[in-house]
Amino acid sequence: MFARPGLPRFDYVQASTADEAVTLLQDYGPDARLLMGGTDLFPGLREGRFGARVLIDVKQLPGMRQLDHDDETGLTIGAAVTMNELARHPVVQARYPVLAQAAGTVASYQIRNRATIGGNLCNASPCADTAPATLVLEAEFLLYGLQGERAVTAGEFFRGPGQTALRPAEMMVGIRIPASPSRAAARYLKLGRCRSGDLSLVGVAVCGFGNGDGRHAFRIALGSVAPTPVRASEAEAHLASQPAGEAAFAGAAEKAMAASSPISDVRGTAEYQRAMVRTLTLRALRDVWAQLLA
Numbered sequence: 001m002f003a004r005p006g007l008p009r010f011d012y013v014q015a016s017t018a019d020e021a022v023t024l025l026q027d028y029g030p031d032a033r034l035l036m037g038g039t040d041l042f043p044g045l046r047e048g049r050f051g052a053r054v055l056i057d058v059k060q061l062p063g064m065r066q067l068d069h070d071d072e073t074g075l076t077i078g079a080a081v082t083m084n085e086l087a088r089h090p091v092v093q094a095r096y097p098v099l100a101q102a103a104g105t106v107a108s109y110q111i112r113n114r115a116t117i118g119g120n121l122c123n124a125s126p127c128a129d130t131a132p133a134t135l136v137l138e139a140e141f142l143l144y145g146l147q148g149e150r151a152v153t154a155g156e157f158f159r160g161p162g163q164t165a166l167r168p169a170e171m172m173v174g175i176r177i178p179a180s181p182s183r184a185a186a187r188y189l190k191l192g193r194c195r196s197g198d199l200s201l202v203g204v205a206v207c208g209f210g211n212g213d214g215r216h217a218f219r220i221a222l223g224s225v226a227p228t229p230v231r232a233s234e235a236e237a238h239l240a241s242q243p244a245g246e247a248a249f250a251g252a253a254e255k256a257m258a259a260s261s262p263i264s265d266v267r268g269t270a271e272y273q274r275a276m277v278r279t280l281t282l283r284a285l286r287d288v289w290a291q292l293l294a
């Protein structure tokens, strides 16, 4: 689709409560869209991918910019926390490094100052960088609607490109991540066409946990290589079935590649993306393992 010369006309409303926002969504139906950083929404409006007469700004709602951590209950992130806030937050860096790393790879510094985690997840692009991190961290997304709040797991949320478990007149208000075990390590590796500022061709998130009895568990999620971000469950099961080490990692990388189903497009062929899933999974597993042994 060709870019249009400018944005279409729209009304702007800054909601002052979550109830007001969801009531406006209900009243305007498909004519309304929620606005946070606007880094996906405005390009989409300009290119005619979204049609909206009313933009409802929800990033200033109470709690939306908040980040709370508790050793027992974990991390709760307001949906409007920005990528730079996540990437630089000391608790996120120390306890949830896969999320800090993923947020730090999004676009450029300037865009990361606007782009929010909630916008990234709700836009539901298969290449959303924070999505694989939420899968390996087994996050829950807090969704608010006219009936109140409900929680949906990251695994249930993504339904297809641009498709989520959000119901009509519902909005994301936060992301809840369980407490991270003390012996944990993680790595997010992203391949784009250039070193920085590009959407990913392949994104691989790996978390590893020491169980205290000498055994380890790994979680792996992939971005950009299927209609939704996906967990590589067979690769995880392969790792669980044998001692950690080079042979196990090579087998898991093969299984991660088998879990991907990329399509060829102008940015790369499916064969290349599949091969890069194997390569990046192997590298991320080696890196996480080295951190766990250190």
Ligand SMILES: Cc1cc2nc3c(=O)[nH]c(=O)nc-3n(C[C@H](O)[C@H](O)[C@H](O)COP(=O)(O)OP(=O)(O)OC[C@H]3O[C@@H](n4cnc5c(N)ncnc54)[C@H](O)[C@@H]3O)c2cc1C
Binding pocket: 033, 034, 035, 036, 037, 038, 039, 040, 041, 042, 043, 058, 079, 105, 106, 107, 108, 111, 114, 115, 116, 117, 118, 119, 120, 121, 122, 123, 127, 128, 129, 130, 166, 170, 171, 172, 173, 197, 198, 199, 200
């Ligand atoms: C040049 C450029 C480079 C980019 N590079 C990357 C990249 O490397 N990696 C990457 O992952 N992304 C990238 N993006 C995409 C974008 O920056 C991210 O997806 C961003 O995190 C979206 O957040 P936002 O706050 O700007 O969302 P918005 O644009 O405000 O909203 C995004 C979508 O979510 C909906 N929405 C907003 N708030 C809510 C809510 N509370 N509840 C439910 N739905 C809501 C909106 O209606 C809209 O459909 C790039 C974008 C640009 C323009």
